[in-house]
Amino acid sequence: MQSFLSIQHLSKSFGAFTALDDISLNIEQGEFICFLGPSGCGKTTLLRLIAGLESSDQGEIWQSGVNCTKFPPEKRDFGIVFQTYALFPNLTVFDNIGFGLQNQGLSREKVQTTVAKWLETIGLSDAGDKFPCQLSGGQQQRVALARALALSPGLLLLDEPLSALDARVRVKLRETIRSLQKRLGITTIMVTHDQEEAMAMADRIVVMNHGHIEQVGTPREIYQNPASRFVAEFVGAMNFMEAEVNPQNQTMLANQPLALAPQPSRSGKVLLGIRPENLTFGEGITELPVQVETMEFQGTFVRASCNPLGWTSTSAIKVDVPVHQLANLSLHPGCESRLVIQEQHIHVFPAE
Amino acid sequence: MDLSTTANRPLYRETSQRRPVFNTGKLVSALCITGVSLYLLVTLLLPLMAMLARSVQDSQGRFVGIGNFAEYLGTHALTQSISNTLTIGFVVTGIVVTLAFLFAYGLTRTCMPCKTAFKVLGMLPILAPSLLPAISMIYLFGNQGVARDLLMGHSVYGILGIVIGLVFWTFPHALLILNTALSTSDARLYESARVMKSSALRTFLTVTLPAAKFGLISTTAVVFTLVVTDFGVPKVIGGQYNVLATDIYKQVVGQQNFAMGAVISVLLLLPAIIAFLVDRRVQKRQKELFGSRSVAYQPEPSPIRDRLFLVICSLMIMAILSIIAMAVYGSLVTFWPWNLELSLQNYRFENFSAQGWVPFFNSLKLATGTAIVGTLVIFITAYCVEKVKMAASIKWLIQVMTMLPVAIPGMVLGLGYIFFFNQPENPLGMFYGTMALLVLNTVAHYFTVGHLTALSALKKLPNEIEAVAASLKIPQYRAFFKVSLPVCLPALLDIGIYLFVNAMTTTSAVVFLYSSDIMPASVAVMNMEDAGQNGPAAAMAVLIMLTAATVKVVHLQVGKKLLNNTQRWRR
Numbered sequence: 001m002q003s004f005l006s007i008q009h010l011s012k013s014f015g016a017f018t019a020l021d022d023i024s025l026n027i028e029q030g031e032f033i034c035f036l037g038p039s040g041c042g043k044t045t046l047l048r049l050i051a052g053l054e055s056s057d058q059g060e061i062w063q064s065g066v067n068c069t070k071f072p073p074e075k076r077d078f079g080i081v082f083q084t085y086a087l088f089p090n091l092t093v094f095d096n097i098g099f100g101l102q103n104q105g106l107s108r109e110k111v112q113t114t115v116a117k118w119l120e121t122i123g124l125s126d127a128g129d130k131f132p133c134q135l136s137g138g139q140q141q142r143v144a145l146a147r148a149l150a151l152s153p154g155l156l157l158l159d160e161p162l163s164a165l166d167a168r169v170r171v172k173l174r175e176t177i178r179s180l181q182k183r184l185g186i187t188t189i190m191v192t193h194d195q196e197e198a199m200a201m202a203d204r205i206v207v208m209n210h211g212h213i214e215q216v217g218t219p220r221e222i223y224q225n226p227a228s229r230f231v232a233e234f235v236g237a238m239n240f241m242e243a244e245v246n247p248q249n250q251t252m253l254a255n256q257p258l259a260l261a262p263q264p265s266r267s268g269k270v271l272l273g274i275r276p277e278n279l280t281f282g283e284g285i286t287e288l289p290v291q292v293e294t295m296e297f298q299g300t301f302v303r304a305s306c307n308p309l310g311w312t313s314t315s316a317i318k319v320d321v322p323v324h325q326l327a328n329l330s331l332h333p334g335c336e337s338r339l340v341i342q343e344q345h346i347h348v349f350p351a352e
Numbered sequence: 353m354d355l356s357t358t359a360n361r362p363l364y365r366e367t368s369q370r371r372p373v374f375n376t377g378k379l380v381s382a383l384c385i386t387g388v389s390l391y392l393l394v395t396l397l398l399p400l401m402a403m404l405a406r407s408v409q410d411s412q413g414r415f416v417g418i419g420n421f422a423e424y425l426g427t428h429a430l431t432q433s434i435s436n437t438l439t440i441g442f443v444v445t446g447i448v449v450t451l452a453f454l455f456a457y458g459l460t461r462t463c464m465p466c467k468t469a470f471k472v473l474g475m476l477p478i479l480a481p482s483l484l485p486a487i488s489m490i491y492l493f494g495n496q497g498v499a500r501d502l503l504m505g506h507s508v509y510g511i512l513g514i515v516i517g518l519v520f521w522t523f524p525h526a527l528l529i530l531n532t533a534l535s536t537s538d539a540r541l542y543e544s545a546r547v548m549k550s551s552a553l554r555t556f557l558t559v560t561l562p563a564a565k566f567g568l569i570s571t572t573a574v575v576f577t578l579v580v581t582d583f584g585v586p587k588v589i590g591g592q593y594n595v596l597a598t599d600i601y602k603q604v605v606g607q608q609n610f611a612m613g614a615v616i617s618v619l620l621l622l623p624a625i626i627a628f629l630v631d632r633r634v635q636k637r638q639k640e641l642f643g644s645r646s647v648a649y650q651p652e653p654s655p656i657r658d659r660l661f662l663v664i665c666s667l668m669i670m671a672i673l674s675i676i677a678m679a680v681y682g683s684l685v686t687f688w689p690w691n692l693e694l695s696l697q698n699y700r701f702e703n704f705s706a707q708g709w710v711p712f713f714n715s716l717k718l719a720t721g722t723a724i725v726g727t728l729v730i731f732i733t734a735y736c737v738e739k740v741k742m743a744a745s746i747k748w749l750i751q752v753m754t755m756l757p758v759a760i761p762g763m764v765l766g767l768g769y770i771f772f773f774n775q776p777e778n779p780l781g782m783f784y785g786t787m788a789l790l791v792l793n794t795v796a797h798y799f800t801v802g803h804l805t806a807l808s809a810l811k812k813l814p815n816e817i818e819a820v821a822a823s824l825k826i827p828q829y830r831a832f833f834k835v836s837l838p839v840c841l842p843a844l845l846d847i848g849i850y851l852f853v854n855a856m857t858t859t860s861a862v863v864f865l866y867s868s869d870i871m872p873a874s875v876a877v878m879n880m881e882d883a884g885q886n887g888p889a890a891a892m893a894v895l896i897m898l899t900a901a902t903v904k905v906v907h908l909q910v911g912k913k914l915l916n917n918t919q920r921w922r923r
Contacts, residue, residue, distance in 0.1 A: 074825050082816045103824065132921070
């Protein structure tokens with residue numbers, strides 16, 4: 001069975017800059033996929049290739065079993081929402097949503113009822129006669145969403161749709177998009193550089209960097225088993241420490257052996273990653289002496305930044321201490337304490 | 353399509369097996385780009401090339417290298433024109449920039465009363481052909497002028513008349529740029545200066561002037577180009593004071609020496625292109641100056657300063673109005689200076705020239721044609737540049753060709769048209785001597801400003817409109833007619849009016865291209881004045897100005913109502 005959308009060996013360069021390098025990816029019917037990565041990683045280019053707004057240098061794109069690599073956008077089956085809303089400024093909200101429907105030759109009544117249905121869906125039933133400039137950013141983006149969905153496309157493409165909005169509106173709209181997507185069962189691809197957004201919304205995340213796919217997986221997989229140092233750093237926070245591998249392939253951190261699987265390493269070194277919330281202060285099997293530098297209150301937890309005492313790390317070690325545990329620890333900036341490392345939380349990466 | 357068979361396909365198929373999809377959109381785009389490129393090539397670049405080629409050929413069309421230039425530079429009577437042209441250029445530019453700066457300062461930085469009226473009156477000269485102030489000079493300071501004694505024995509014919517006439521005529525162009533430059537000023541800078549207890553003079557020197565610096569340079573470049581390339585004023589009031597623009601006319605029309613005309617054109621092209629390049633550089637840097645976070649400066653009342661500027665600006669307006677009023681009065685006087693009875697005698701053009709009123713209607717046709725054709729071509733070109741995908745090299749070529757006209761003096765373009773369209777082997781030669789060619793020439797001459805207006809209007813549309821339309825299966829042309837075109841309607845109207853007014857008043861390029869049955873009004877002014885018929889010449893010049901003014905007023909009034917109906921979405 002072929003995937004709903006299949007991308008095979010896709011490459012694209014702009015002059016000397018390689019935007020996408022041999023990308024292959026399968027997306028199933030009804031999935032919500034996020035392309036996640038820093039700016040310039042190729043995520044937007046990949047979306048534009050899927051939309052047909054750019055042409056690929058190499059490779060193929062198959063949608064619903066049809067090779068649409070060479071199709072212009074109007075021959076493809078998708079709706080799109082941009083960061084800038086891109087509403088037709090001189091058309092009312094009603095006409096913005098109805099323009100595509102009218103163009104399909106639908107009867108006036110049919111257009112009327114369809115648009116009314118969409119206005120209700122996005123909660124703007126009484127805004128049909130307004131012009132885009134009379135709406136707030138969040139409202140405009142909802143109109144853009146309704147417009148993209150009005151023709152019932154098989155694929156919804158979202159190009160950083162939330163980036164131009166206020167934090168509060170953003171969270172609200174991301175719930176709206178996600179619940180609408182689930183209800184309609186429409187296959188959706190969203191481009192974003194916000195890892196929190198991607199984790200909250202996606203069925204699967206495609207982490208990209210420098211025109212490559214670094215990892216594809218569910219938010220949980222990406223967070224718990226990052227495939228590379230890049231993914232580990234980009235998604236969530238991660239401390240990195242350099243560890244020695246002795247001739248017996250045993251990993252040593254600050255001269256203490258760690259209960260990790262044997263690590264064959266030619267350089268004799270590995271990089272250990274551990275998330276701030278997986279570190280604790282106190283007593284345990286593997287303890288590391290540290291000095292607390294600063295403490296930032298974050299609401300439900302305090303993020304302590306620590307310097308290693310008598311051993312080395314690539315940068316200050318961050319530790320998240322839940323507020324309810326804080327009382328028992330008597331931590332304060334400048335105090336010395338001991339970090340407990342539990343091996344099951346350690347991610348091992350090859351040393352640089 | 354059967355999924356089981358597609359699944360069995362090899363992942364990679366030969367590229368040759370890919371069937372290209374026929375794409376109407378691409379075809380239309382390709383046609384548009386080709387059309388626009390060809391249009392600009394034929395109406396601009398090729399005539400210019402023909403002119404350049406002619407400057408290195410002798411009268412038989414043989415290549416003589418720089419022979420013509422050597423001959424020109426060896427003739428003292430001719431080279432004198434170079435220094436004359438530059439003198440006029442520097443003197444007028446200096447005066448106009450100073451006056452316009454004071455005027456614009458009054459409008460933007462003081463609380464003097466009646467600012468709107470001042471601004472409108474200050475812009476009046478833009479509606480007149482450059483011949484009008486020259487004719488007015490004759491009535492005021494000529495041999496039988498009413499205010500001849502003010503000159504204390506000096507003759508107005510020559511540098512004096514040219515300078516006054518050109519100061520009048522270029523003033524609004526300078527005012528337009530400086531007014532914008534001075535009004536986009538960050539109030540925060542002035543607040544900082546006050547916090548630092550800086551004196552008024554020091555604030556002016558360290559805040560006001562640097563902020564207006566780019567505007568001043570730009571104004572200087574624009575005014576200088578207008579002055580050195582103007583033909584109308586020196587033609588009428590220049591007397592024995594020859595400049596490059598009149599020399600081209602004399603060489604071509606008087607002596608039929610086309611090669612020498614081409615040589616002088618090349619020389620005239622140089623300062624214009626230098627001024628243009630300076631202006632381009634400056635404008636590129638100007639953009640960073642006033643960001644979206646700046647706060648606009650609001651002047652506070654200051655009785656002494658406000659009254660001072662009221663006096664200064666009033667004096668300038670009085671000068672402008674008296675020049676216009678003199679021309680109007682002169683046109684109404686039955687026979688200057690012997691019969692001062694007011695009548696419409698001078699407006700009976702059939703009594704003075706064989707063409708009668710025909711040139712006026714020719715000009716109306718020319719202006720209407722230029723406005724319609726020009727607006728269409730300019731908007732399609734701007735749309736192509738902004739919204740249609742094309743190879744970078746073609747885009748560059750089109751952009752260069754759209755910016756070029758502003759640097760090309762009308763005389764030079766007109767001469768290029770003779771050389772290019774009057775070649776016997778050129779199939780486009782059938783346009784030679786027709787109104788159509790006059791229209792094409794005028795559109796090409798005033799292309800750049802309209803193009804920039806269209807571009808900035810299109811840039812206000814979201815970039816992704818076309819992508820969205822494509823995803824909604826709306827063809828680009830439908831999106832164009834339903835969205836891009838209506839959104840740009842006010843800009844289109846502006847461009848049309850701009851072209852109309854300029855086509856009414858232009859003298860330079862058309863002077864080489866008209867034939868007696870399509871003679872435009874501005875040329876008729878020149879010819880009647882040449883024949884010593886000052887009264888009818890003044891009358892025709894006044895008619896041109898009235899027509900331009902009427903169109904402008906209609907634009908403002910009727911246009912406003914029209915826009916209220918179609919631009920409801922703007923707030």
